[in-house]
Amino acid sequence: MWQDARALNATASGLMALVVLACIASGVWWVSQRPMFSLRTVRVDSMYDIELKRVSELTLRNGVVGKIKGNFFTANLEQVRTAFESVPWVRRATVRREWPDQLIVSVEEHEPLGTWGEDGRLLSVKGDVFTANLAEAEDDHPLPEFTGPDGSEKEVLARFAELRAWFAPIKLVPAALSLSSRYAWTVKLDNGMQVALGREQDNTTLRTRVQRLVGIYPQLESRVQGGIDTIDMRYANGLALAAAGLAVPRDGTKPVKAVVKKTTSTTNKTSKH
Numbered sequence: 001m002w003q004d005a006r007a008l009n010a011t012a013s014g015l016m017a018l019v020v021l022a023c024i025a026s027g028v029w030w031v032s033q034r035p036m037f038s039l040r041t042v043r044v045d046s047m048y049d050i051e052l053k054r055v056s057e058l059t060l061r062n063g064v065v066g067k068i069k070g071n072f073f074t075a076n077l078e079q080v081r082t083a084f085e086s087v088p089w090v091r092r093a094t095v096r097r098e099w100p101d102q103l104i105v106s107v108e109e110h111e112p113l114g115t116w117g118e119d120g121r122l123l124s125v126k127g128d129v130f131t132a133n134l135a136e137a138e139d140d141h142p143l144p145e146f147t148g149p150d151g152s153e154k155e156v157l158a159r160f161a162e163l164r165a166w167f168a169p170i171k172l173v174p175a176a177l178s179l180s181s182r183y184a185w186t187v188k189l190d191n192g193m194q195v196a197l198g199r200e201q202d203n204t205t206l207r208t209r210v211q212r213l214v215g216i217y218p219q220l221e222s223r224v225q226g227g228i229d230t231i232d233m234r235y236a237n238g239l240a241l242a243a244a245g246l247a248v249p250r251d252g253t254k255p256v257k258a259v260v261k262k263t264t265s266t267t268n269k270t271s272k273h
Contacts, residue, residue, distance in 0.1 A: 038071050040101040047092070047108040054089045054136055055109060063087050072101050080105070088132040091124065112137040113160075114144035116153065127154035145188075148179035155179070159206070163187055166210040170217050192227060198234035209233040 042065050044057040064083045068075055077095045084093035084105055092108040110130050116123040121131055123146050137143060148156045156179055163174045167189065176188035185197040185206060195213065197206050213233055220228060224243045232240040 038101060039068065039075060039103060042068065042103045042105060045104065045106045047094070047106040052107065052109050055087065055107070060084060060087055060107065072097060075103065091128060091130070112143060113157065114146050116146050123153060123157065127157045129153055144174060145176040149181055152179055159185065162207070163210070166207060167214065170214050194230045196230070196232045196234060213239065
């Protein structure tokens with residue numbers, strides 16, 4: 001009988017505990033639904049104290065606030081974060097609650113480096129491909145153009161930075177960079193010249209080819225009036241170039257001379273050095 005009484009007391013205590021927990025939960029739910037905990041403010045800050053250039057707090061609030069469901073306690077912060085990150089130009093967002101009726105949203109903005117592919121997407125300085133208004137991206141200056149296989153964005157970004165440094169001695173800047181499906185590199189410079197660099201045989205291939213071009217470029221430039229259209233650096237011991245202002249002499253033993261480009265008609269000539 002003593003054991004039965006103990007069992008009955010334990011059962012009663014367990015039931016009482018469940019009732020108490022249910023009452024507490026019910027009370028918490030009732031309190032959480034009070035009007036004082038309705039979301040009254042959604043504050044948008046810039047992450048890392050970097051000024052937002054292409055999205056404003058008003059734009060973000062107007063585009064997202066209507067999608068937020070619940071109050072201070074019940075709002076799903078993950079859903080709020082996703083809603084903010086769906087806004088063009090927003091790279092990343094974090095959301096936290098601030099007592100008793102605020103959400104604080106910190107936003108990191110995409111910083112465009114150039115365009116990516118043929119469909120109007122953009123490539124950020126961190127190697128992210130995103131979609132936004134291209135006119136807003138080019139408000140300061142025209143953007144470089146990048147193309148490459150899916151998943152090669154960060155590789156193209158890294159190679160672009162190297163090419164900028166490698167071409168700096170001759171004061172030329174890459175304006176477009178392409179990585180083909182066969183992983184061959186082609187760079188177009190800001191003077192309009194296109195340079196075929198080919199595939200990488202090892203981690204020094206491209207740098208060696210660019211340095212060879214940089215070393216001979218002043219001589220080529222002085223001999224070719226009107227500019228060089230294309231240069232192919234894939235040769236082991238030379239290069240090939242095409243230019244409207246280049247005349248190839250019939251006597252191959254004589255040096256190549258520059259000619260003045262005619263306005264009536266032009267004929268591209270190709271020479272290998």
